[in-house]
Amino acid sequence: MPKVYENVGCPYCGCSCDDVRVTVSDDGKKVLEVENVCAIGTEIFKHGSSEHRHRLPRLRQPDGSMKEISYEEAIEWTAQHLYKAKKPLMYGFGSTNCEGQAAAARVMESAGGCLDNCATICHGPSFLAIFDNGYPTCTLGEVKNRADVIVYWGSNPAHAHPRHMSRYSIFPRGFFTGKGQKKRTVVVIDPRYTDTANVADIHVRVKQGHDYELFDAFRMVMHGHGDDLPDVVADVPKEQILQVAEIMANARFGTVFYGMGLTHSDGRNHNIDIAISLMRDLNKVAKWTIMAMRGHYNIAGPGVVWSWTFGFPYCLDLTKKNYAHMNPGETSSVDMAMRDETDMFINIGTDAGAHFPIPAVQHLKKHPWVTIDPSVCMASEISDLHIPVCICGVDTGGIVYRMDNVPIQFRQVLDPQGLLTDEELLNKIADRVDELNAQGA
């Protein structure tokens, strides 16, 4: 009899949807049907039961080909290289559970290296702004039940977080928002007329890279100097700025969801810290919250786990052994790669081969490269060693943190068929590094 699992979590985007239904074959090896999930999530569950998945580690041979080896050999290879390296870097963690992220902290503490997660190339600038200016936020349920004004600023959920609008922000009918979408005003601020803008009541077409000026203009209005605005700011006419500012000031409960439009453009963290300042202004007259559209389903996880462990969310330099140091720009993965400051790279639960600028990949590739990932990706195909592991949410469960830092328990639906989880693998590597350290001491 096929087995039906309810309340399954989707391991893709920061929505971390936990209302998925998955039907699995008798032997627990094949996903037969997936319901409630968006098209991207569907592919993950299908991929989970693909026959093409690697079940054993592969080590690169002198002729350039990859040869299967045992888990024991892969663990030994990785531990030996970590022990020898002066400043190894372990990077990734968008796509693994908190248990794996805690085990990684143990490995890099033993090895005395650097530990970083995808925030560094994604919402890292948000952390920098939060350090400066605070984070007046809320959970997604509060948006669903209360929000009557929604602003998507530099974010495009229609493509990046496909069920965000239907689960949390626009369409659901909540406790104080019984009329659903009809009583919510949606503003999209983006240089492109995106599919999200297409759903919105108002599209503010800002000039790319000029969001800071636009925030400045909104703040001027909130501080009572709207009359002094120039006719056009960042390509946006004054009338539209005044119109949107009025909607914001009259909100019962408003939320700004922002994304890569702000964090990846000129100014980086300053685009976010002025957004947070605008929240402060708005909260004098209305109730406003802000939320980063975190990308992966558990990219909030390493921030939380490593804050408990070391006090810092990302860009951790653990080379001093007994105290941690953090200074993005100095200790971030891409900056260290570009300055050639690291001599071993472990790619885990991400794909730096595809998603780092290619000059950074070229630098990292001068040194040993290990990829720990369930799938074949660009990182696995240029690495010296590829170690396959369970897919969190498919072959193993665990805790993940949604974009609003709400922990969700993900379930296992497939038989892992001999694959180790990230946590199991990393703890074995840490055990071996500890042994080598003890021998060397």
Place this chain on the structure above:
Amino acid sequence: MAEKYILNMITQRAFEEGVAMEIGKTSPEYFDACNIIEMNEQDMKKLGILKNTNVRVTSESGQVVVKAVVGRQTVYPGLCHIRQGVWANQVVPPRTQSTGTPQYSGFPVTVEPAPEEKLKTALHLVQGAVGMWKGEE
């Protein structure tokens, strides 16, 4: 030869790219989803680029051949977009403004018609960049 002028490049997500990535980075779906540049029609005319033909995109950090299309999510004249992924990251500048985050959006590029040039696969580009590509050039 059409005049060379500077466009402003952004690299962002797309639903198709998300689906294709989960099918696999070496799949034909990923190839089709990510090796395109979305441009404004006026810019294409100005640069002598025909729809659905290949172009060469050059930034301060590299170059890549992609197919020029008019996207559904329109860009204004002067702005262009490559979906995030292997092709985009051939031209994304690694400069981080000391924050750790590269310049994924808002960097200058030139775009020229290159209808005879071939599109490279993801594996070809990445392995080629690190001297591991064994296939045909």
